[in-house]
Amino acid sequence: MDIVNVNPADVKPASEMRRLLRAFLRHRLAHAGLLGLLLITVAALVGPTLVHHSAQTSNLDAIYSGPSWSHLLGTDQLGRDLLARLLAGAQVSLSVALAATIVASLLGCLYGLVAGMGPVWLDRVLMQFLDAMLAIPVLLLVIVSQAFGESSLLKVIVVIGLASWMGTARLMRTECGRLMQSEFINAAIMGGASRLSLALRHVLPNAAAPLLVVVTVGIGQAVLIESTLSFLNLGVPSTLPSWGNLLGNGMSSMLSGAWWVVLFPGLMIVVTVLCINLVGDGLRDTVDPKRRTHL
């Protein structure tokens, strides 16, 4: 059997995947990012049980009290403990970002696969629409969508997902084009594989690595979009603490001199997105060593 006719994904688990994993683990910045994400996730999961204060209980005697031993990061305009709210907010912000990215990735993959493997006219139409979508600022889309109707957690997730599938779709379409030219796909077509099995068994597994890069970076972008929406009070319901919500009345807090209310939630966002991007960079360099972008 000619070696080029073998689906690379079938060969990967043995050697290729291990090589990629090893290369990824050698990437020092990706290490830092992974470690940071791990810490943030653990903090979000077990943190709230370790903090004495509740994220929701207000204490009108301690409005805007600065960082101290009893409130490590200070309190907000209702005297709620900021650390407790940050940790609870981490759960909300991260799960919204993750869920929205899953929605976007599924949609993007499906769209790209249909465009890349469907009839040519459909491909043209879909890619025109994609290009047109890319010309509209994502923030504009999500804000317009959020301006209609009541806000709910599910709605935020769907809205962010529906506004950020384009990158994945574009990548999937490109990968389809690339892979459909390859020898092993031709061999599979000769062997009578159906479109569906081509897409699921051959194209998707071989596009997995670059997809992973886009999805990873997408989570970071989703965190940023969610925080912006919530900051404008157009995101998750204001009763839920999310990092963006905590910043929501940042302006008035700041004018009261409560800088900690603004500083810490923002730092959480920056550190989280930074760590995600570091992991994304590491993945990209591993998948495509020729285009190293990092330091």
Add this chain to the structure above:
Amino acid sequence: MKKMNPLLNVKQLSVRYATGADEVRAVDEVSFSIRPGEVVGLVGESGSGKSSVAQAILGLLDQHNTTIAGRIEFDGENLFSCDESGWNAVRGRRIGMIFQSPESSFNPVATVGAQMVEALRWHFKLAKVEARQRALAALREVGMPRPEEVMHNYAFELSGGMCQRAALALVMALQPALVLADEPTASLDVLAQAELVQWLALIQKKRGFAMLVISHDLNLVARLADQVLVMHGGRLLEKGATRRVLANPQHPYTEQLLRAVPRLITADMRTHNDHSVKNGVVLP
């Protein structure tokens, strides 16, 4: 031949690349010299360090992760003590270089003519009109058809052979005393190769510059070079007059290299009675 002071004198040149934790000895204590007007061939398989030698001579190696030891004298001057303006006076003007891939060695956003004029104006402080005329003359000298048109062409609009001849013209126009030709024919098709070699030989005779021809192609080296250096694994294994080395190799590696030359060429070339053929290589 009259004994002359060497034009280029490479003494104990070593080049080491640092790649992560490992260090690669690309060139290991290589010494040789080139007299004015002499053509020296440097042969070896890819990875033998021959290109590193040429790049070291022009100071083109990335200084960040390479260590260079030894000494390179050009016209009595130590090149390693050159500062930036010193290099700018040597590069191009005194030592020219022809690269392997002709199209990619031209700036993709400038025309061939613009790049020739730019180099001529910088090195000779010429007016635009005069630089243009010299560029045209150089293109004619390498037998470029329709030189006026080529001046306005981008590299991507020329064929590989045309491109390489334009590159040759660009090097010639600056009237260097030494030309380094790094695999000048490697990326050309066979016909363009033959044509380029012809022009290279012709112009070298006419202008009388010295030349270092770096190639894995023994036939090319045999055709052009007076002296041959054989490199392998960063070391210089053998040097001597071309005829002697190719006809009577001293080092087993040279012999191996000669045996690897495709036989088809011999059968074809044997009919030429002005060439003698030994070990598959057409001797001058």
Add this chain to the structure above:
Amino acid sequence: MLRYLVLRLAGVIPQLLLISLLAFVIMKSAPGDPVASLVGGREFMTQADYERVARNLGLNEPVVVQYGRWLGNVLQGEWGHSIQDGRKVSTVIAGALANTALLIGVAGVGIVLVSLIAGHLAGTRAQRPVDYIVSAAALVSFATPAFWLGLLLILLFAVVFDWLPSSGLVTLGSPDTLVTRLQHLILPVATIILAHAGPYVRLVRGSVRDVLASDYYRAAVARGLPRRILMWRYELPNALTPFITWCGVSLPLLVGGAFIVEWVFSWPGIGLLFLKAAIAKNYTMLMAAVLVTGAFVIIGNLIADLLVAWLNPKLRRQYGHR
């Protein structure tokens, strides 16, 4: 070049169509009864009057016809009146557009300068201290939400030090001079540049490194060309094409970011208008802001594409012109 322009303009049509559809949907999905709102309530009209008015407004026609009529009005500049204060939407939008253009224009020039200079420094001194600092700063910039950075800058420069004004175009009650106008520009522009320059810097750094590693750059060095020529005729023009392409592609991102910055600094531009409209559910204004923003981005993209085509000799040759 003309042929390229025509081809590229044809590509704009679906984009404009999509943005206008989005705007139309916004307008149509405004809650409430448009007929009843004309006279202040359904109870003031007879059934016959109601139907006549609805017919006159074209509300009983198919949606496609309504869309066509609406599009015609929009193209003639009849954008209706703001439901909040009754001002003509087109007038309000025009004033805001000028402010937004000023903000994005100045910030855009800033981003171009910062990223070209920082990218050049980092790219030409790869893996040295300058590179590490620039690259790290770019990574952080990429992860920083613009609105938060804006708040921090306000906190630092307006609240703590009281050096610069934190909001608006001018300070109420004080003379409106060029100096005060510039002062009001500083913080929002700085916010946009710092929060958005990251990816641009990384891109320039990458392209500069690509150029420096290229055969033609090495050949130019081997020709003894001085730094000045290497930089201006080799490095810059070759790094410029991917940069301008990215500028076009990333324009929606930049515009989105600028809108939030307008909100944070109460900068009276389209973004502030848009966000206020979104929060107050002022649908006519929302529709107008979406239309203008879409057009702004599409035109910006078009300009970037034409610039790239004009800079690219291959495209220039392919589409005629000597």
